[in-house]
Amino acid sequence: xxxxxxxxxxxxxxxxxxxxxxxxxxxxxxxxxxxxxxxxxxxxxxxxxxxxxxxxxxxxxxxxxxxxxxxxxxxxxxxxxxxxxxxxxxxxxxxxxxxxxxxxxxxxxxxxxxxxxxxxxxxxxxxxxxxxxxxxxxxxxxxxxxxxxxxxxxxxxxxxxxxxxxxxxxxxxxxxxxxxxxxxxxxxxxxxxxxxxxxxxxxxxxxxxxxxxxxxxxxxxxxxxxxxxxxxxxxxxxxxxxxxxxxxxxxxxxxxxxxxxxxxxxxxxxxxxxxxxxxxxxxxxxxxx
Amino acid sequence: xxxxxxxxxxxxxxxxxxxxxxxxxxxxxxxxxxxxxxxxxxxxxxxxxxxxxxxxxxxxxxxxxxxxxxxxxxxxxxxxxxxxx
Numbered sequence: 001x002x003x004x005x006x007x008x009x010x011x012x013x014x015x016x017x018x019x020x021x022x023x024x025x026x027x028x029x030x031x032x033x034x035x036x037x038x039x040x041x042x043x044x045x046x047x048x049x050x051x052x053x054x055x056x057x058x059x060x061x062x063x064x065x066x067x068x069x070x071x072x073x074x075x076x077x078x079x080x081x082x083x084x085x086x087x088x089x090x091x092x093x094x095x096x097x098x099x100x101x102x103x104x105x106x107x108x109x110x111x112x113x114x115x116x117x118x119x120x121x122x123x124x125x126x127x128x129x130x131x132x133x134x135x136x137x138x139x140x141x142x143x144x145x146x147x148x149x150x151x152x153x154x155x156x157x158x159x160x161x162x163x164x165x166x167x168x169x170x171x172x173x174x175x176x177x178x179x180x181x182x183x184x185x186x187x188x189x190x191x192x193x194x195x196x197x198x199x200x201x202x203x204x205x206x207x208x209x210x211x212x213x214x215x216x217x218x219x220x221x222x223x224x225x226x227x228x229x230x231x232x233x234x235x236x237x238x239x240x241x242x243x244x245x246x247x248x249x250x251x252x253x254x255x256x257x258x259x260x261x262x263x264x265x266x267x268x269x270x271x272x273x274x275x276x277x278x279x280x281x282x283x284x285x286x287x288x289x
Numbered sequence: 290x291x292x293x294x295x296x297x298x299x300x301x302x303x304x305x306x307x308x309x310x311x312x313x314x315x316x317x318x319x320x321x322x323x324x325x326x327x328x329x330x331x332x333x334x335x336x337x338x339x340x341x342x343x344x345x346x347x348x349x350x351x352x353x354x355x356x357x358x359x360x361x362x363x364x365x366x367x368x369x370x371x372x373x374x
Contacts, residue, residue, distance in 0.1 A: 038300070041300060041301035041302065042299055042300060042301070044297050044301075044302045045297045045298060045299045045300075045302075045368060046299075048297055048359075048366055048368055049368060052330070052357075052359055052368075056330075149300070150298075150299045150300060150370065150371075153299075154370075207327075207328065208328040208329060208330055208361075209327060209328065209329045209330070210329075210330050210331070211315060211316070211317050211329070211330070211331040211332075212316060212317060212331075212332065216332070217330060217331075217332055217357065220332050220357065221357070224355075224356075224368075224370070227299075227370075228299055231299050
């Protein structure tokens with residue numbers, strides 16, 4: 001049995017933990033609103049770009065298609081771009097992402113492909129390195145900026161496209177969390193490079209003038225598309241992190257509350273027991289006289 | 290009939306409004322877009338997009354970097370990676 005003083009100390013420490021988790025929860029709730037707004041504001045660009053891509057890709061097909069669309073012709077070396085968060089305290093978000101990445105890597109390896117990782121964010125590094133020590137390639141550190149924006153997405157995209165042009169890999173997959181709600185963030189795997197050909201080819205029938213030619217526009221457009229994908233992933237990550245963090249911290253605060261209640265009951269019982277013992281001693285002493 | 294003009298960046302929808310004319314800095318030269326322009330697509334160079342709210346008004350100048358412009362039956366859409374100001 002812990003002494004009264006020890007119990008008091010424990011209650012105090014749980015209380016201060018609760019204060020921290022509560023504060024983190026409120027910060028996450030405030031940030032979530034902003035991150036969600038940012039994710040929504042980024043959608044028009046992505047949808048419009050996708051629409052333009054669809055109408056262009058339908059026209060430029062076959063041999064003249066740029067490498068980013070057509071691929072290298074091989075399907076051997078795969079690059080997994082895993083977007084994790086930089087900070088913890090967000091529940092199972094990162095471990096879910098890592099799990100999805102591992103699964104995908106295993107699947108590709110089982111099919112006889114070589115796999116390499118490109119890590120964005122800090123939290124995925126350690127668990128993936130434990131599993132695949134030799135496969136961790138380069139990464140991108142997003143922890144140096146407060147909120148990763150388009151500039152970071154651009155930097156990542158440029159590096160990836162550079163690696164692709166240098167023939168370091170054939171196919172790149174992007175693994176990132178999709179924000180559904182504060183309770184659910186699903187890891188999503190999308191093919192990033194070569195850019196998947198849009199399934200619906202829009203044909204408006206109108207004759208569109210291109211300046212410069214279709215091929216040149218498409219060549220300009222594809223890197224932009226990759227950048228937009230990465231930017232979207234960063235936005236989703238931000239929203240997911242805050243959402244997951246809010247939920248996790250809410251749970252932690254509640255658990256701490258329960259623990260405090262339990263400890264307080266034990267503390268009161270023990271105090272009561274001590275008082276009773278003292279009383280018995282006094283009465284017994286008085287009686288002996 | 291006014292021209293529907295949209296300026297979009299990855300971060301947000303900067304403009305969505307009906308204007309008289311927009312002059313876009315295309316890679317192969319500036320071009321003005323009025324209502325009823327034929328379908329057209331062009332990449333743009335870094336420069337100023339001039340927005341004329343009405344025929345006689347002074348243009349509003351928006352600096353853009355990197356992107357492309359698309360004209361279809363719905364109007365003009367400029368997708369720019371960066372917008373200054």
